[in-house]
Amino acid sequence: MQTAISGLNDIASILSNPILNTDSYKASHYLQYPPEASAMFSYIESRGGRYDRTLFFGLQMLIKEYLCRPITAAMIDQAHAFFSAHGEPFNEAGWRHIVEQYGGYLPVRIRAVPEGSVVPTHNVLVTVECDDPQVFWLASYLETMLLRVWYPITVATQSWHLRGTIRSYLQKSSDDLTQLPFKLHDFGARGVSSAESAAIGGAAHLVSFMGSDTVLGVAAANHYYNDPMAAFSVPAAEHSTITSWGRERETDAFRNMIARFGKPGAIVSVVSDSYDLFAALKVWGTELKQAVIDSGGTLVIRPDSGDPLTIVLQTLRELDASFGSVVNGKGRRVLNHVRVIQGDGVNPDSIEAILAAMDEAGFAADNIVFGMGGALLQQINRDTQRFAMKCSAIRLGDEWHDVRKDPVTDTGKRSMKGRLTLLQHRRTGEYRTTTLPVVWDENTAEADWEEALVTVFDSGKLLIDVSLAEIRSRAHAGEA
Known part of the structure; x- marks a missing residue:
């Protein structure tokens, strides 16, 4: 532990420790969920802003930089020392479980619209899901890091x-x-x-x-x-x-x-x-x-x-x-x-x-x-396009339950509920956010619509490695 404490002065290792790439209060959240919670689902959206459409870009950079390297025992020791001195509890058992069961790779599944897609605001762009009961809270713990995708998207x-x-x-x-x-x-x-x-x-x-x-x-x-x-x-x-x-x-x-x-x-x-x-x-x-x-x-x-x-x-x-x-x-x-x-x-x-x-x-x-x-x-911020990441579903025992916030003081902050996905019309290109499983009715006939979200990351593995040329082609496909 003495080594871990001395490591708190090593800013380079702190900045590269994924456990510490979060907000302080996230460390205590594992004690705040219902005791029967076993899985969690979160999503990212632009709730409107300066522009009525956003060009999705930058998630691949964040995943490659922060999620494709494993958590190590030394990182856990360092984080434990930091949060103990910082005044927050620390879920050491949960992080040890990640190292022992997954080789240090985070057991989360991230789905996203393909980079270069131009999507109207008020639609889901990214979903994060963790169904391991011992570390289900990861779907929210990663919010601080993942929501920074607002910056490349907004630029x-x-x-x-x-x-x-x-x-x-x-x-x-x-x-x-x-x-x-x-x-x-x-x-x-x-x-x-x-x-x-x-x-x-x-x-x-x-x-x-x-x-x-x-x-x-x-x-x-x-x-x-x-x-x-x-x-x-x-x-x-x-x-x-x-x-x-x-x-x-x-x-x-x-x-x-x-x-x-x-x-x-x-x-x-x-x-x-x-x-x-x-x-x-x-x-x-x-x-x-x-x-x-x-x-x-x-x-x-x-x-x-x-x-x-x-x-x-x-x-x-x-x-x-x-x-x-x-x-x-x-x-x-x-x-x-x-x-x-x-x-x-x-x-x-x-x-x-x-x-x-x-x-x-x-x-x-x-x-x-x-x-x-x-x-x-520089002259932009998260509110330029009003980006947010919210939990929209939680599994209690074996049953999924919808989750949302709906403040009477600001309806613009109302979040979406359920395990979400994004559909795109095969002919018109129109987007529509809906819940899983998709129910195909006369308004969303399966022949006309397809899922726009693809799984880009799962338990430490980057599954889609797109090129800038492909992103540019997608972003400007509508130009004559």
Whole structure:
């Protein structure tokens, strides 16, 4: 036990101990259920929120990271020491049972809608069931860890909706829809609360886009979703690489960027507002114009201050005056040799406002790329889509009983009851949550509906290992 107590100072081992990846009060819950309880069933849903549909993503990351490694005796000792000192009881016998009977793997069954599915809110997305009477409470104990799936789902959902917004403007103003996956670039790594958030949220964004500067997000998508390279970036200047030359040598700093990275077919991004954006735009359009053209690459100007809507339009007009443009098949202007990336003040509202203003001014959506930081990975929370995980059924002895909460003070928090599943209509794609066993009647004829949930994890084994390519295909299957 002395070793276990000393282990409480080993933060790395604590963070990797699944028994401690929970809320403190969960440790006491095994003493609070009816004594005849023998199995439990819980589920996860979005109870509504900013968007009426969610893109399901991220469960595979959580399962691979936290549930595919066995509980060990050392973990139990460490958890026992922690909870004893922390003021909570500890079910040592239950955790020892898991090690002795299951080799340390948790005897729970997790079913979920396939990742990449776009499901209306108020539907079951994940179910968790444990039918071992000695550790039935695991179906609720895992809530703290599993409900964190709200984060990748919410990031993926927001990016999916933004892809729809950008796509609509490309359809209206552009001849080239192939650029869509690169129109919203992830700038969020420095604005999140942790490296893990950068990895999880950054990966979620890549369901809908393929541009990112969040290295950990790209690496997570590659690792957890079997992708050789999930996203791409380009050489780009930051203010330090420009201002280090001094104000009087800003033109030399710009010229160096073109000399170093401006090659045929290449893209180079240069922040240009370090001192005077409009003076910089004049330099780009006069003194450096021929160097940009001769490079054979595309210069992307980044204005990084001022009102985004005003600055984008002013930048586009200045570049059009100096580099010229062509009119495409939709009657909109596409700049020659240059583009703009807006990375300041970018959020769902400003993206739509900028695209609308550009269209009204006669500029194609081809001319702009957005870089989104805090609003992409950090300015969301569990209530953005009102995620919850609730127990909906418990087996007392040999009989299952429905469980639900129904507070008179907030009907929006009413939970669903029963052992739940999700059905999808074979032809229309409509979703419908129902209870098990499914009763096929005139409203849910078996020929028309099928179960949408699949078993992804059972007693330590990951049963579905989906690729990012498959998730992307499912998420964007409805695009023409």
